Amino acid sequence: MARRIFLVISAFLFGTAMWIWVQAIAIPHQHAEADAKGAPRGNLSDLYPRWLGARELLLHGRDPYQDDITREIQIGYYGRVLDPSRPNDPKDQQAFAYPVYVVLVLAPSVKLPFETVHKWVFWLFTLLTAVSVPLWLHTLGWRVSPSARIAWMLLTLSCFPAVQGLKLQQLTVLVAAIIAAAMSAVAQRRLVLAGVLLALATIKPQLVLLLMLWLCLWAIAQWRERQRLLWSFGFTVAVMILAGEWLLPGWIREFRGAMASYYRYTGGGTSVLDVLLTKTVGRVGSVVMVVTLFWFALKKRRTAETTAEFWWMFCFVMATTLLVIPTFAPYNQLLLLPACMIFLRAIGNLWRGGRLRRFFVAVTATSMFWSYPAAAGLVIALLFLPAARVQESWRLPFYSIFAIPVTIYATLLAARKDLGSSKSGRLHHESPILQPNTRAE
Numbered sequence: 378m379a380r381r382i383f384l385v386i387s388a389f390l391f392g393t394a395m396w397i398w399v400q401a402i403a404i405p406h407q408h409a410e411a412d413a414k415g416a417p418r419g420n421l422s423d424l425y426p427r428w429l430g431a432r433e434l435l436l437h438g439r440d441p442y443q444d445d446i447t448r449e450i451q452i453g454y455y456g457r458v459l460d461p462s463r464p465n466d467p468k469d470q471q472a473f474a475y476p477v478y479v480v481l482v483l484a485p486s487v488k489l490p491f492e493t494v495h496k497w498v499f500w501l502f503t504l505l506t507a508v509s510v511p512l513w514l515h516t517l518g519w520r521v522s523p524s525a526r527i528a529w530m531l532l533t534l535s536c537f538p539a540v541q542g543l544k545l546q547q548l549t550v551l552v553a554a555i556i557a558a559a560m561s562a563v564a565q566r567r568l569v570l571a572g573v574l575l576a577l578a579t580i581k582p583q584l585v586l587l588l589m590l591w592l593c594l595w596a597i598a599q600w601r602e603r604q605r606l607l608w609s610f611g612f613t614v615a616v617m618i619l620a621g622e623w624l625l626p627g628w629i630r631e632f633r634g635a636m637a638s639y640y641r642y643t644g645g646g647t648s649v650l651d652v653l654l655t656k657t658v659g660r661v662g663s664v665v666m667v668v669t670l671f672w673f674a675l676k677k678r679r680t681a682e683t684t685a686e687f688w689w690m691f692c693f694v695m696a697t698t699l700l701v702i703p704t705f706a707p708y709n710q711l712l713l714l715p716a717c718m719i720f721l722r723a724i725g726n727l728w729r730g731g732r733l734r735r736f737f738v739a740v741t742a743t744s745m746f747w748s749y750p751a752a753a754g755l756v757i758a759l760l761f762l763p764a765a766r767v768q769e770s771w772r773l774p775f776y777s778i779f780a781i782p783v784t785i786y787a788t789l790l791a792a793r794k795d796l797g798s799s800k801s802g803r804l805h806h807e808s809p810i811l812q813p814n815t816r817a818e
Contacts, residue, residue: 499543650701
């Protein structure tokens with residue numbers, strides 16, 4: 378009992394430290410830096426451009442892809458229209474660069490003032506993120522004690538990707554929760570529901586493209602049993618596309634133009650690999666990773682959804698996605714939550730697997746957890762040092778963030794025989810996926 382209480386209290390304290398670091402150190406530093414450079418700061422809500430575009434389309438019939446809407450978005454998001462002559466102004470124009478059918482998701486909010494939407498969406502996204510934790514634990518078949526479940530929820534809600542996503546109200550948070558529900562439906566063989574949910578997740582198509590290509594191969598491999606997934610996905614996507622066409626004829630052409638503009642004004646798109654390896658090497662690496670992914674996908678296309686091998690493949694797809702998509706926003710790492718779970722579930726076996734695997738365990742665990750003690754250290758420093766002095770080191774918890782998808786990908790690849798072993802046979806949701814008949818504290 379004492380151990381369980383200690384686990385929950387530790388998770389709560391580390392989580393609290395992370396939020397205090399963001400609120401009392403990181404954000405004040407960014408405010409000071411923006412003031413010094415004359416850079417604009419408005420509501421900085423990633424939901425706002427999508428919400429304003431949805432409101433103007435649904436209530437006033439205005440095209441959200443047009444420049445006049447972009448200027449209105451900038452006034453709300455940044456506080457003023459961006460000025461290309463000012464070198465310190467952001468490059469991201471915050472134009473409406475989503476499929477137009479995202480307005481169907483946002484439709485219930487368009488008659489409300491954004492201040493109200495801002496507040497309620499924060500708590501909705503917090504709830505969805507919290508609920509996704511026990512949902513993934515159940516889907517992966519990992520039985521844990523109530524205290525461990527609470528600790529998982531606290532640490533997930535306070536990891537930097539979640540904090541950033543919640544503060545920005547990024548739709549990735551919603552997509553991550555939808556994917557969790559969809560894959561839970563796959564695990565329960567509710568393939569029609571899974572297809573509908575995966576179609577809804579295409580509001581951020583770059584996050585689900587590789588996932589759907591893999592699931593297409595998986596469904597085709599046993600068409601009679603799995604075809605419902607593709608039929609429901611295709612039907613739902615078709616309905617959303619046609620609804621978008623009814624609301625805004627020709628929207629697909631405009632969306633393509635908006636994406637091309639986004640690619641241009643953000644510097645051609647930059648992936649995690651581009652940051653780590655330079656753009657040329659990063660793009661070659663991306664091609665190699667995608668080829669590797671589909672080699673595994675073809676090899677494992679007949680794998681049942683109730684086996685560890687299937688869920689290793691899912692985690693590998695999401696890790697690959699985060700490395701090759703042309704953005705390196707930390708909030709996307711919420712999609713790695715199930716990969717973190719299967720890694721920690723098997724960490725004992727991996728540690729006993731030899732020096733190479735111990736190395737991968739060490740670097741992966743360090744990248745995952747470094748930000749918590751780093752944030753706690755800076756928060757403690759606030760008690761003894763001037764805030765301006767502590768803010769000079771505000772990046773300290775941030776140092777390992779971009780290593781997380783790399784280390785998780787490498788560990789999944791290096792330890793695939795352990796993490797994706799099918800020796801345990803078919804999975805029952807009451808049993809852990811990797812080590813049957815054991816219980817985690």
